[in-house]
Amino acid sequence: MNKFKLDKGAYIIRLPYFFYLLFIFILFSTTLYFLVNIDSFQNFKISFYMKTIKFTFIQAFLACSISSIIGFFFSLVLYYSNRDQRIISSFLNFCFILPVIFISFGSIYFYSSKGILSTLLGWLSIEYDMKIFSLTGIIYVTSYFNIAFNANFFYRKLINIPNNYLRVLQSNGVPFIKSLRLQLKNYIFSGYSSVIILTLVFCIGNFTIVYLLSGSPKLTTIELAIYQSIIFEADLKMAILLGFTQLIIILLISFSIITKSKSFYTFTSYKNSFLNLKKNIFLELIFWLIIAYFSIPFLVLIKGLISFNLELLISISFLKSLLNSLLVSFLSIIISILFTLSSLFVYRYFLEQNLFFHKLIFLSISILLFIPSLSLSAMIFYLNFQINFMIDSLWIVSIINSLFITPIMFIFLSGKFTENYKIEFINIVLFKVSSVNRLIKIDLPKIKYELILITATLFVLSLGDLTSVTIFNDSSFKTVPLYISQLYSSYRYDDAFFILSIFILLIFQIMYIPTKLIKKNVKS
């Protein structure tokens, strides 16, 4: 392929990506400079440091193992249930992106000593002693998301098995379950190493869950320790050290998938399942148990709506937090779209030119997925401290959120964006299409449905986030999840559940918009 001279528009499109690189460089170099120049840690306790790392790993390994085993089992049952694949996959996706605070409070409402389960068992005179504010609770809630994530991965794999594979196996008399162990094993488990590493990373970075459910100082993960160092001990040195420790651990764990670009993303084509199985009562029962398991947290909605409180709903503090949440999400998405489109443009340019750099571009963006939000918060907190807190909390939280969602958006869109790039490039050169025109008139229409879908999903993820905002909040700035958590901490349980329910209903609405938009467009 001939070298192609870039027009002025191309440089403008590339600007956000270079700005992003510059920002990351400044952030890391400032933090490194700080770490190198630390002379002493006044409050450093090695035993606490080691215990925190140990607990982080124990809970992460437990939750990761449970999630992958149960996720695989769930995917099999869901596959065998022979129901609408699009609905099941969307349901699992939806469970995965639900706000952590919702699942945590939903689980508290159901499993706590005064919860529904305890009441039900009390009626049956059965003793109940599960403690939700414990390691069990942390693992349960962490697993909820990761079971959905793992189940969806395997489910997509199962429904994408070529029909002829199944026909060949069936005509050779190989039972499906046996074929999973022998003939289909490599097919089903390809890319699984990436999924398990991602699950482990998610389990290590479960700050919100530990923040809400850790009942004792013993149950402290690295992220929670960062939070405590900044908020309660004002020990920035310790926070940075912990942040860097976690960063290095996660980067070491995820090194293999960061270098293998795209390996954890699989496209799904929905089709009529070939396995036309007869209805089996046992499988049906397990199917509905799975649905019940994922639906348990939703019971809190009933409690919340019963506790309707108009005064609270129209209170300035709630409306302000809602406005902040929407603003943060909106800003994060805008920043993220800018970064993503710009980096995709640069990424594709290197692909077109057949240069190795495209891998580096992919790496520079996807690496952010593995940087824990709290570690990033600690680093940005320090950077802001260096410049006398010039940046407003709203902007900081938006930037941190956008740094977290940009790699997800980039990975999700990269396949479609670079589709047929070779043929497209020939036409672009042939017809002298300017870079700006290419982006607006060719690329954006091509990725519009994917962009709508991922924007809505990430908007919801950003709305429900309760990580960086726990550090960067003040009397004038708090988001809805933080507002709910503060209501709960001040023993206003009914109010907390009520606001949570309203918040979730809002999220349902936001999730519904893209479906409606896409349907309308497809019809027209």
Added chain:
Amino acid sequence: MLKVNKIKYNYGKSLFSFDFKLTNSQIIGVVGKSGSGKSTLFNLIAGFLIPKSGTIYFDNRNITTLKPYDRDMTIMFQDHNNFNHLSIFENIILGVDSNMNKTSNNIKIVEDIVKKVSLKIDINKKVSDLSGGEQQRVTIARCLLRKKPLLLLDEPFNTLDPGLRKILYEDIKKISINNKLTTLISSHLIDEIRNVTDNFLFVDKGKIIENKILSYRQLLKNKLFTEYLK
């Protein structure tokens, strides 16, 4: 003898109905437009689909509701016949040993059958490393290994180039005659099948024209067939 006796099958909104019989050790070309019902017919005979009514007999045995692996047949499709991530050995031995155990006996079986289909290649190689023609030979080897008297080939070589298709059709002809197989080959490339057989079932809109085997000359007298050729 294969007897497809007044079977009916709902395909979307259309009703497919097939009624014909074949004597053993014949090679039959099943021809017709795309969507005419060729693959549905094969899937019904193979047992992947169950008819709404009617019966299918093979060698006087009612196989209508039998599971695919309980029928005396073996089938080959246009694609995805082999598990690309498995080796040649595993893909072939799967036909007789679903555990794919690498015993000396199994290795010998595979090495022998591989020679029969003219594959001169290391059986430990992954199927994904083979060319399209070699991959189809692996499938043929597995079909042969199963030693079933009925061989169904559903557009088996359509993705391959013409030269290779000719060679493979000739191989199929030899294998069918030598092993006394009843072979049904579906394709829309009628000229190529004419090199293998002069017995045809012409499928149109879910029906077999005249409900019997016709020669090419006989088919030419049929208006629907001449339209199809255009």
